Amino acid sequence: MAEPSYPAGAHDYASATEEKARLEAAMDEAPRGAAVLSLAAVALLLIGWLGLYFLVFLPRGPVG
Amino acid sequence: MATVARRGAAPALQPAVGAVAGLQTRRLVIAHIWVALAAFAFACLLGVWQMWARSPLAAPYHSAANYFRSVTLHGVSMAFVLTTFFIMGFGYYVAETALRRPLPGLRLAWAAFWMGIAGTLLAALSVISGNASVLFTFYPPLTATPWFYIGLVLVVVASWIWCLIMIFSMRWWRADNPGKPVPLAMFATVANAVMWLWTTVGVAAELLFQVIPAAFGWNAMIDVGLSRTLFSWTLHAIVYFWLFPSYIAFYTMFPRAAGGRLYSDTMGRLAFVLFIIYSLPVGMHHLFMDPEHSNGFKFLQMFLTLLVSIPTLLTIFTITASAEIAGRMRGGKGLFGWIGALPWGRPMVLATGLAFLMLFWGGGGGLINMSYGMNAMIHNTSWVTAHFHLIFGGTVVIMYQAICYSIWPSLTGRNFASLRPLLVQLWLWFIGMMVMTLPWHWLGLQGQWRRSAAFDYSNPIIHGWGPWVLVSLAGGIVLAVSALLFVYNLALLHRRGGGAAPATIEYARAVHPPQRVPSSLNGFGLWNIIVALLMLLAYGWPIAQFFFDPPPQALVHRLG
Amino acid sequence: MALSEEAILKSELRWAAVVGVIIAIILIAILYAAIAMHVNPPSNREYADPNTLHLSAEFTEANLGTRVDPAGQIVARVIATQFEFVPNCILLPAQRDVTLRFTSPDVIHGILVTGTNVNTMIIPGYISQIHTRFTKTGDLLMPCHEFCGLGHSQMMATVRVVPREQFHPGPDGRAACGDRR
Numbered sequence: 001m002a003e004p005s006y007p008a009g010a011h012d013y014a015s016a017t018e019e020k021a022r023l024e025a026a027m028d029e030a031p032r033g034a035a036v037l038s039l040a041a042v043a044l045l046l047i048g049w050l051g052l053y054f055l056v057f058l059p060r061g062p063v064g
Numbered sequence: 065m066a067t068v069a070r071r072g073a074a075p076a077l078q079p080a081v082g083a084v085a086g087l088q089t090r091r092l093v094i095a096h097i098w099v100a101l102a103a104f105a106f107a108c109l110l111g112v113w114q115m116w117a118r119s120p121l122a123a124p125y126h127s128a129a130n131y132f133r134s135v136t137l138h139g140v141s142m143a144f145v146l147t148t149f150f151i152m153g154f155g156y157y158v159a160e161t162a163l164r165r166p167l168p169g170l171r172l173a174w175a176a177f178w179m180g181i182a183g184t185l186l187a188a189l190s191v192i193s194g195n196a197s198v199l200f201t202f203y204p205p206l207t208a209t210p211w212f213y214i215g216l217v218l219v220v221v222a223s224w225i226w227c228l229i230m231i232f233s234m235r236w237w238r239a240d241n242p243g244k245p246v247p248l249a250m251f252a253t254v255a256n257a258v259m260w261l262w263t264t265v266g267v268a269a270e271l272l273f274q275v276i277p278a279a280f281g282w283n284a285m286i287d288v289g290l291s292r293t294l295f296s297w298t299l300h301a302i303v304y305f306w307l308f309p310s311y312i313a314f315y316t317m318f319p320r321a322a323g324g325r326l327y328s329d330t331m332g333r334l335a336f337v338l339f340i341i342y343s344l345p346v347g348m349h350h351l352f353m354d355p356e357h358s359n360g361f362k363f364l365q366m367f368l369t370l371l372v373s374i375p376t377l378l379t380i381f382t383i384t385a386s387a388e389i390a391g392r393m394r395g396g397k398g399l400f401g402w403i404g405a406l407p408w409g410r411p412m413v414l415a416t417g418l419a420f421l422m423l424f425w426g427g428g429g430g431l432i433n434m435s436y437g438m439n440a441m442i443h444n445t446s447w448v449t450a451h452f453h454l455i456f457g458g459t460v461v462i463m464y465q466a467i468c469y470s471i472w473p474s475l476t477g478r479n480f481a482s483l484r485p486l487l488v489q490l491w492l493w494f495i496g497m498m499v500m501t502l503p504w505h506w507l508g509l510q511g512q513w514r515r516s517a518a519f520d521y522s523n524p525i526i527h528g529w530g531p532w533v534l535v536s537l538a539g540g541i542v543l544a545v546s547a548l549l550f551v552y553n554l555a556l557l558h559r560r561g562g563g564a565a566p567a568t569i570e571y572a573r574a575v576h577p578p579q580r581v582p583s584s585l586n587g588f589g590l591w592n593i594i595v596a597l598l599m600l601l602a603y604g605w606p607i608a609q610f611f612f613d614p615p616p617q618a619l620v621h622r623l624g
Numbered sequence: 625m626a627l628s629e630e631a632i633l634k635s636e637l638r639w640a641a642v643v644g645v646i647i648a649i650i651l652i653a654i655l656y657a658a659i660a661m662h663v664n665p666p667s668n669r670e671y672a673d674p675n676t677l678h679l680s681a682e683f684t685e686a687n688l689g690t691r692v693d694p695a696g697q698i699v700a701r702v703i704a705t706q707f708e709f710v711p712n713c714i715l716l717p718a719q720r721d722v723t724l725r726f727t728s729p730d731v732i733h734g735i736l737v738t739g740t741n742v743n744t745m746i747i748p749g750y751i752s753q754i755h756t757r758f759t760k761t762g763d764l765l766m767p768c769h770e771f772c773g774l775g776h777s778q779m780m781a782t783v784r785v786v787p788r789e790q791f792h793p794g795p796d797g798r799a800a801c802g803d804r805r
Contacts, residue, residue: 012323012394019393023325026392027575027627031327031385031635033399038381039642045428046646052432053653056509057441057663063741063756064437064664128774199771205731205748206773288732288747328632352665353734353743355750359667366654370647374640381639436654437663440743444734444769511738513769517777525738525765576629616673618748621731621773 089160089167090475090567095177096153097468099184100146101551104461107141108547110134115500115537120521120530131517132197139200140191140216142456145184147306148219150464152176152226154309155253157471159233161568162249162316168236169229176225183218186211197623199515201299202275204291205618210279213271220264227257238586245578246586248332249316249571255336256308258588262344262595263305266297278620285617289356290610296347297603300369304343306456310463311335314383314416317470319572321412324390329574331382333585335375340591342372345602352439356615361606362436368602369434376427380420387416389575411486415466418494419459425498426454429505444515447508450501457543458497462490465550472554474569478561485553492546500539503532666744666754672727674748677703683727690715692797698722704733704746704768707775713782713801717791718761726752734770737783745770758785 013019116123117131160167167173189211190196196208234246234254246254274291277283315332319325326332348365351357391402408414429451433439442448469486473479480486504512507529512519519526519533584590657663677683683703689711690700698717703710704726716722726735726746733746739760744752758764768779784801793799 022393023389023575024627026324026389029392030388030402031381032388033402034327034381034385034388035635035639036399037403038384038639041380041424042377042642042646045424045431046649048428049431049435049650050653052441053435053438053657057438057741058657058661059759060441060739060741061757061759062662063440063743063754064662064666128777131777132771132774197774203732203771206771288749292732292747328636330633331636351745354745355666355668355670355747355752357667358669359664362665362667363658367651370651373647374643377643377646378636378640381636385635431650435650437657437665437741438654439665440663440741443743444736511736511765513736513767515769515771515776516767519777523765575627575632615671615749616675618674618728618731623773 086160086166088170089156092167092170092173092177093153093157093471094475096149096156099181100149100153100464101468101554103141103145103149103184105547105551107138107146108544110138110141112537112540112544114138115533115540117517118519119533119537120519121534121537126518128517129194129197132199133191133194135515136191136197136199137188140187143200143302143306144187144216144219146464147460148223149180151256151305151309152180152223154312154467154471155226155230155257157475158249158253158312159230161474162247162253162571163233163237165237167229168233172225173229176222176229179225180219180222183215183222186215186218188215190215195623202270202291202295204270204275204278205286205288205620207275207279207620207622209623210276213276213279217268217271217276220268223260224264227261230254230257243580245329245581247316247571248326248329248574249312251333251586252308252312252315252336255340255588256305258592259301259308259340259343260305262340262599263298263301266294266299266347267302270294279622281622284620286620287610287615288618289354289615290607292351292354293348293356293603293606293610296350297344298347299350300347300372301343303452303455304339306460308336308339309467310419310460311339311379313412313463313467313470314379314419316571317412317467317569318383318416319386319390320570321410321470322387322390322406324386324393324572326572326574327382327385327389329576329578330581330585331378333581335379335382337585337588337591338375338378339372340588341594341598342368342375344595345598346372348602348606349434349439352436353443357606361602365602366434366436368598373427373431376423380423383416383420386572409483409487411469411483411490412466414487415462415469415490418490419462419466422454422458422462422494422497425501426451426458429454442508444513445508446504446512446514449514450504450508453504454497454501458494458501462493462497465490465493468550468554471569472557473561473565474567476557476561477565477567478557479563479565480553480557481560481562485549489546489549489553492542492549496539496542496544496546498539500536500543503536503539507532507536662755663741666752668751668753670751670753671749672751674727674729677727677729682725685710690793690799692793692799694797699725701725702781704728704735704779706730706773707768707779709735709766709768709779709781711781711800713784714766715784715786715791715799715801716758717788718758718785719788720791721755721757724754724756731772732770733768733772733779735766735781736769738765740764743769758783761785761787 117126190209196212198206198208270291278286346369349369388402391405394405396402396405688701700714728746728748736743746752764783766781766783
């Protein structure tokens with residue numbers, strides 16, 4: 001898994017032209033996966049928040 | 065200032081490109097970061113002992129005096145020394161490598177460094193002597209020896225000098241490069257400097273006008289509500305001061321390490337500007353359970369706190385999208401195939417992924433904390449300790465570690481011979497942090513309170529907490545091992561490595577590198593005005609009330 | 625799909641809208657709890673001079689603990705001081721509206737009652753007041769939860785919640801943990 005050199009990224013692609021071509025291809029799809037993933041993450045966050053709100057916080061009764 | 069002015073007056077003499085990360089600046093950066101690392105490793109070991117002391121197991125040297133001395137040292141080392149020195153060192157590094165020209169004010173920077181060292185020693189000796197066990201959040205009317213506070217003030221003044229060097233570096237670069245966008249890494253660093261100047265006003269006022277006069281015995285009485293309000297001014301934005309380098313790494317280092325591009329440079333600038341605006345007028349969420357403020361202002365600052373989640377949530381999307389671009393460029397297919405295609409064997413990539421996971425838990429806990437009345441459920445319980453250890457110890461520190469791993473080759477001139485010890489260290493840090501903090505959430509919900517030197521496990525309510533406390537202690541031990549391995553990895557590179565490394569690093573490029581940006585996103589003038597107005601709205605009356613309708617003051621209790 | 629800069633900004637704006645919805649949901653839930661369920665932070669701006677508490681009418685030693693006033697309101701008064709609560713046990717009925725009032729003659733303290741939403745800072749100079757209703761009976765822990773000095777960890781009290789039909793204040797309206805019932 002570990003790679004021999006660091007910092008990496010500089011030599012990931014053979015040439016600037018290839019990097020550009022891959023970027024254009026990647027941008028045909030992106031950011032669909034990121035949108036779904038981020039949405040799932042914040043949905044889980046909201047579910048967790050609401051869970052604590054309804055299951056722990058409100059049953060513990062009024063204060064103020 | 066003379067050095068700064070002279071360098072700034074003749075920028076044309078400096079080469080615009082090249083001479084990057086010059087030897088003098090390298091020494092400056094290494095000195096700062098090693099001070100940070102020493103404080104960090106020491107504080108990790110103290111943290112383990114504190115958890116041992118609170119567990120059902122008998123801990124050596126366990127007494128209330130030692131416990132609170134240790135908690136104070138742990139907090140001061142982590143929150144003031146590690147952060148301030150790391151941020152200063154990294155800022156100098158960014159100023160030189162992102163702007164690609166020598167750092168101005170090198171001698172002034174060294175003067176600030178030694179001032180920070182003097183302040184750190186003064187504060188540390190005060191705590192070790194046992195005369196300053198007031199924790200890093202002070203709690204007047206308890207007062208420590210005045211030298212404790214004076215030491216911390218010296219550290220803050222040193223950081224102010226750093227702020228000025230950062231601000232003028234950017235200004236002089238902009239003067240020499242009219243119309244060009246300031247590189248994002250430097251824009252963010254200066255955003256942090258600007259925010260930090262605002263942030264420190266609260267604590268500086270508290271220390272200079274209230275606490276230090278009380279500690280010297282000049283004042284017998286202290287307005288406790290006012291001191292808490294002034295400290296709350298600082299208390300939230302200081303966390304964003306710590307967090308900024310992590311976000312700088314997300315935006316300007318991670319996309320490159322992943323082999324891709326930053327999704328949007330503009331969103332980066334916007335996120336950093338939003339941090340300046342919204343991390344300041346929100347500190348009163350630390351005072352929800354306090355009697356000295358009305359519900360109206362608590363509600364207002366709760367609302368503003370909700371808004372400070374926006375830049376973080378925007379960042380999550382922008383950085384995930386950047387990761388997707390990199391993964392797809394590396395051949396990842398389908399909706400999620402890009403995740404597996406990312407180069408997880410690179411420390412910056414792995415650390416960013418783990419940082420996001422810890423941010424999820426820490427941010428989720430934080431959402432509960434800030435939810436106004438809901439704060440009563442967990443205020444001053446282990447839940448809060450879990451929250452800020454995940455944010456600070458988690459997201460912030462793991463990115464500091466990844467930043468060190470990214471810049472160390474350029475500072476030492478050597479590449480790491482193997483990345484495996486680095487990856488092991490990062491994984492251990494993540495595992496240790498999760499194992500330590502997940503039980504704390506659970507204990508906090510059951511009412512386990514903070515800042516207790518010991519628990520009476522014979523009490524039937526407390527008895528059931530024992531096993532969970534032991535699990536979190538195990539997590540703490542893993543963290544300490546990881547901290548030592550981290551320091552060892554960096555120390556080793558000073559002696560030997562795996563081949564020569566270039567003296568600089570490349571920052572990530574955006575999908576659309578900015579050609580021109582609006583002046584509002586190339587400087588901070590407008591945002592300073594907005595911060596001033598928001599602070600007036602959020603803190604104007606809450607502070608003024610102590611002068612219009614002064615509450616009874618409390619007698620100063622001296623510990624030192 | 626989205627190579628142009630405008631398309632990127634548009635996707636960010638869509639995401640910002642999602643963020644806005646989440647913030648709105650949380651805000652509505654908080655408002656509902658505050659307005660309909662009466663869960664608010666304890667914001668009671670009421671002064672009490674910490675240096676003359678023993679001379680005050682309310683927080684003299686004889687007046688501390690639980691007391692039912694002539695109007696039927698149940699109020700418990702507690703002083704938090706380095707490093708104990710006076711009294712260190714308070715008796716309260718379940719399923720009745722009760723008011724807790726705290727103040728400090730010395731430094732900052734704070735309390736929570738385990739398993740409930742009762743939580744407040746106790747700041748010298750102020751009276752912290754909480755209105756609540758206990759639902760569970762039994763002995764609940766009420767520790768000092770804010771650092772107040774080296775004895776902080778020993779500073780703890782008990783809230784003894786009894787079924788409402790077993791709550792029998794004396795003729796002076798007082799009820800204490802030691803009372804025989």
